[in-house]
Amino acid sequence: MEEMRHVDLVEGDEGRMCINTEWGAFGDDGVLDDFITSFDREIDAASINPGKQLFEKMVSGMYMGELVRLILLKMAKKGLLFCGQVSDALRTKGTFQTKHICLIEQYKGGLENTKEILEDLGLNSSEDDCIAVQHVCTIVSFRSANLVAAALAAILTRIRENKKLKTLRTTVGVDGTVYRTHPQYVSSLSEKCKTHGDLV
Template identity: 30%
Template sequence: MQALAGFMLSETQILEIAGRFQKAMTDGLAGKSSTLKMLPSFLTKLPTGQEKGVYLAVDFGGTNVRVLTVELQGNRAYRTLQRRSFPLRDREKGYDFTTPETAGSDLFQFIAGQMETILVPGQTYPLGFTFSFPSRQTGVNRAALIKWTKEIQTSGVEGRDVAELLQKALAVRNLTRVMPRVVINDTVGTLLTAAYGDRHADIGSICGTGHNTCYLEPSSPITGQTMIINMESGNFNELPATAYDLELDRQSQLPGEQCLEKMAGGQYIGELTRIIIQDFINKKLLFAPGRSEIFFIPYQIKAEDLARLLDDKSPDLADVSHWLKTTCQIPSSRLEERITLRNIATAVITRSIQLIAATYTGVLKHIDPGLKHRHTIAIDGSLYELMPGYADKLNSILKNIFKDKPGFVTTKLTKDGSGVGAAIAAAIVEEQTGRTSNIAILKS
């Protein structure tokens, strides 16, 4: 279908994108102009898998926050001891810590109060803090929020060091046995969680509502040594955009930014599909002579709808027909129209996979130019986990690109890695700084 031709990337195109991505990495590391931010984490190594101890973790990446205690058992094993998830706003309970009317100090004191509910009296906890918002990190435990995203507008936090705000909240509640050690983002947590159990893991990525990737840089420009780098790769923009992509970008909140995420991320692929379907309806290629309003309302089509279109294996696409009747209010459709819908969804999802594979290829060639070592890419997120065929297709593309190096790269689902990863990060920092571990404190 000619209208979808721009979504079908050849292996040559994938490799060209990988090359541009690799150059953007190099430029970003050198301080040159780049759409990759290449943010240092100040974590200079991956876990050995032998770290031990009980650690407290906070996972703050949206309007729901998790607190957990994790026991690292060594021998690449760990277990979650306590875990609690709570919303930052609850109408029934009458609170909302995400509005401009709420002070940042109140938000962090609320989080500290939730942490207190899972602590064992008398026990000391090094703390790892996953904070997945755009931040300027200047040290392993120093990260200033640049700008709130994800519907949060709490006042008095932007421009402030979130580790310091949390430390003050702990002091107000007299939680002196909680010792903040490190701030990371969710990609770093995903990588650390996988690396604790897999010595080949050196890339961490989120493929869900949003998209981002981090990796272990062999030679950080700050230290000349290894360091985990958060690329903020969703902002990469040297990509072959179609007219549909440009339309989505024009209508978005931040035109010209987060281009890769808009072409590949779960928040946008439903909207991109809707824009294509709307164009097909206007051109009388679908549902003539009538039209469904749902395809003319922005963001009414979700990634979950695409999953439904792709998952229907029946000869007459009966589930697609049911979806059209119940969700889209289209009482009848022809098989050809249902096939067209599935073809559109397939094109959008396949290109998402190809673009992500291209960026991974760029990272792999950067960290291992001679292709001499094995690599595991740790991935968390709903697209990779739940979208039909996504993980298999991604692995297939990477396998084909590196066909001369069997076993060179594998991908691995690393669920909820951002929470456990914060605990592992705290353990690494404890070891790096030579502080007495909580194991020793507990035994004393």
């Protein structure tokens, strides 16, 4: 909810207005170009809406699995994983899903889950390969949490400053498969919100 006097696009300054940030489209104007990787660009180009919803493609569960697949594919082709072996499944869009990331990043059984998932993808993996795949998943998840936290902190900081408050007490409703099922996403997002905006 935003005070009307702070909403430039609407006439009048009495009362408050519910704002839908539509932040999935953040970056469509180029402001995220410094943060977009070649993998992000590949996902965007292959999507049904190239050049649109760029922030969503960097953070949402709908794209995280595919992002990991593209990274693993490149690493395998360079001989950095699986002794350079590349399976048909690893070459196929959509075969590595965000639910796999959640299983791989579990505190207990994550390494065993990794081995099993890679076998299902037709890949023979060493323990070092499994650890590397876990690391890739962690990086992709951590980046998502960081970006979401930065966006959230920016909104909450704006509200706090507009209200001229030293502290802001509020509730943020969050939904989504990643938030509900990823074993480390919630704590990572909460920690980064505190870091970005001195928020609790």
